Amino acid sequence: MLIPHPLLGLRDAEEFTYLGDASLLDRPDPHAPDAAQQFYEYQHLRDNPAGIHRELWFHEQGDRSWLIVTRNTLTHEILGAELARDAKGAKA
Amino acid sequence: MRYSGFRVIKEALTGHKGWKPIWRNPEPQPAYDYVIVGGGGHGLATAYYLATTFRQARIAVLEKGWLGSGNIGRNTTIIRSNYLLPGNEPFYEFSMKLWENLEQEFNFNAMVSQRGILNLIHTDAQRDAYRRRGNAMILAGADAELLDREQVRAMYPWLNFDNARFPIKGGLVQRRAGTARHDGVAWGYARGADLAGVDLIQNCEVTGFRIENGTLKGVETSRGYIGAKKVGVAVAGSSGRVMAQAGMRLPIESHVLQAFVSEGLKPFIDGVITFGAGHFYVSQSDKGGLVFGGDIDGYNSYAQRGNMAVIEDVAQGGMALMPAIGRARLLRIWGGIMDMSMDGSPIIDRTPIQGLYLNAGWCYGGFKATPASGYAFAHLLATDRPHDTARAYRLDRFERGYPIDEKGMGATPNLH
Ligand SMILES: Cc1cc2nc3c(=O)[nH]c(=O)nc-3n(C[C@H](O)[C@H](O)[C@H](O)COP(=O)(O)OP(=O)(O)OC[C@H]3O[C@@H](n4cnc5c(N)ncnc54)[C@H](O)[C@@H]3O)c2cc1C
Numbered sequence: 001m002l003i004p005h006p007l008l009g010l011r012d013a014e015e016f017t018y019l020g021d022a023s024l025l026d027r028p029d030p031h032a033p034d035a036a037q038q039f040y041e042y043q044h045l046r047d048n049p050a051g052i053h054r055e056l057w058f059h060e061q062g063d064r065s066w067l068i069v070t071r072n073t074l075t076h077e078i079l080g081a082e083l084a085r086d087a088k089g090a091k092a
Numbered sequence: 093m094r095y096s097g098f099r100v101i102k103e104a105l106t107g108h109k110g111w112k113p114i115w116r117n118p119e120p121q122p123a124y125d126y127v128i129v130g131g132g133g134h135g136l137a138t139a140y141y142l143a144t145t146f147r148q149a150r151i152a153v154l155e156k157g158w159l160g161s162g163n164i165g166r167n168t169t170i171i172r173s174n175y176l177l178p179g180n181e182p183f184y185e186f187s188m189k190l191w192e193n194l195e196q197e198f199n200f201n202a203m204v205s206q207r208g209i210l211n212l213i214h215t216d217a218q219r220d221a222y223r224r225r226g227n228a229m230i231l232a233g234a235d236a237e238l239l240d241r242e243q244v245r246a247m248y249p250w251l252n253f254d255n256a257r258f259p260i261k262g263g264l265v266q267r268r269a270g271t272a273r274h275d276g277v278a279w280g281y282a283r284g285a286d287l288a289g290v291d292l293i294q295n296c297e298v299t300g301f302r303i304e305n306g307t308l309k310g311v312e313t314s315r316g317y318i319g320a321k322k323v324g325v326a327v328a329g330s331s332g333r334v335m336a337q338a339g340m341r342l343p344i345e346s347h348v349l350q351a352f353v354s355e356g357l358k359p360f361i362d363g364v365i366t367f368g369a370g371h372f373y374v375s376q377s378d379k380g381g382l383v384f385g386g387d388i389d390g391y392n393s394y395a396q397r398g399n400m401a402v403i404e405d406v407a408q409g410g411m412a413l414m415p416a417i418g419r420a421r422l423l424r425i426w427g428g429i430m431d432m433s434m435d436g437s438p439i440i441d442r443t444p445i446q447g448l449y450l451n452a453g454w455c456y457g458g459f460k461a462t463p464a465s466g467y468a469f470a471h472l473l474a475t476d477r478p479h480d481t482a483r484a485y486r487l488d489r490f491e492r493g494y495p496i497d498e499k500g501m502g503a504t505p506n507l508h
Contacts, residue, residue: 048332
């Protein structure tokens with residue numbers, strides 16, 4: 001699999017370490033009244049879709065940036081990649 | 093149909109014209125007491141024990157493809173009970189004991205072969221860990237032996253003992269472990285269940301659940317609606333997809349694991365060898381092919397095929413351990429979808445929906461569990477109480493803080 005790194009171009013997925021669903025960026029508020037429940041769901045439950053999946057890849061053997069890669073889990077086709085930093089910033 | 097040596101000779105002399113299909117191909121009934129979703133090893137074993145040991149009736153197994161088309165027919169056939177944690181080891185040892193009597197139980201040749209498994213040791217820390225694991229195994233009634241380097245050499249003199257990074261310092265061996273013919277296991281349970289009156293319904297995909305006021309009424313399928321008092325889901329790699337139809341999110345990610353078979357070679361590997369440090373394990377089939385594998389690919393997948401990088405990694409591990417196989421050619425590679433759970437251990441439990449039960453999270457190690465998983469799931473379905481050896485496999489253990497994390501990796505499914 002080749003990942004289209006927004007800064008470095010096409011890179012072999014082998015240079016990356018995989019973490020999982022990009023929802024891991026949305027850390028719950030630890031002060032929320034139901035924080036324990038939210039953290040349980042955040043850490044343990046997954047949508048685990050068969051199809052389009054937004055997921056975190058760390059460019060460990062490269063520029064050490066975190067990417068959000070959009071990939072089809074049925075075909076392994078990679079549809080796009082963005083810097084996690086940008087995606088997170090856009091939301092805040 | 094009964095099998096005997098006499099029957100085989102008779103059929104050989106009469107052109108094999110007397111063999112018949114060994115299970116019926118029934119039309120689905122409008123309703124059942126028990127519907128098992130998934131005709132893999134676990135689903136078939138569950139139906140078998142429900143109908144025989146637990147004497148229940150009106151049971152159907154719904155399989156979206158053909159029986160045994162999932163992981164039960166894709167695994168590398170290793171059976172063992174060499175776990176460490178108290179939540180796991182008694183369950184897997186119960187499974188080992190069921191394996192030991194399986195062929196007599198369902199009168200079918202599953203080629204259960206207790207050829208032993210050897211886990212290699214390369215460091216003092218690993219030896220300590222394996223000593224502890226061996227003791228845990230013995231405490232749970234399993235067998236374990238710690239071997240030194242020379243004892244391992246006596247078993248497999250051609251291993252590379254002096255690899256610079258991972259020299260072999262010894263091993264943990266479980267002699268009662270081994271392999272079984274995976275398809276034979278599915279067929280044996282299928283035939284036994286069919287003989288006990290279970291309807292095995294193939295080409296029948298479950299597409300939804302009918303739930304009223306939190307209680308399950310039945311399942312929507314590609315062959316129409318089927319009512320059910322209790323539904324047990326055992327769909328392995330498809331668990332997330334199927335349970336999403338009941339509005340549930342699971343502590344599970346689906347990942348791909350690859351397996352490899354070489355051309356046939358003369359017998360030289362008597363048992364199973366695992367080289368965990370090098371991401372490689374191997375056994376030799378009765379036909380002579382080396383059956384081997386390594387780690388999962390590591391990213392979410394439903395593709396039933398993996399990528400080149402892992403193929404390379406596994407081949408390198410094999411070459412580091414046993415240079416003798418360097419010129420053997422690979423014949424086949426395939427992949428299966430693993431239901432990787434958040435702690436690497438399985439789930440056999442009820443769900444918050446009344447009448448809906450879940451058997452999932454088997455990761456890459458559910459083949460060895462097939463008999464005990466079926467037995468324990470049937471126990472739960474029939475009695476609404478967990479089987480003694482499966483009490484720890486609760487769905488809510490993550491929420492309550494009781495994970496069963498053999499590898500100590502935390503909630504990262506691709507590291508278990
Ligand atoms: C390459 C590989 C190597 C392995 N090696 C080992 C090993 O050496 N030792 C070991 O112990 N374990 C091993 N495993 C793991 C083991 O194979 C699995 O954990 C186990 O087979 C899973 O249980 P099962 O047999 O019930 O699954 P499956 O056979 O996958 O059964 C699930 C069934 O559910 C059906 N299904 C899915 N969705 C639906 C639906 N909506 N409606 C109806 N039916 C549906 C599927 O078609 C499938 O037939 C390995 C797995 C793989 C892929």
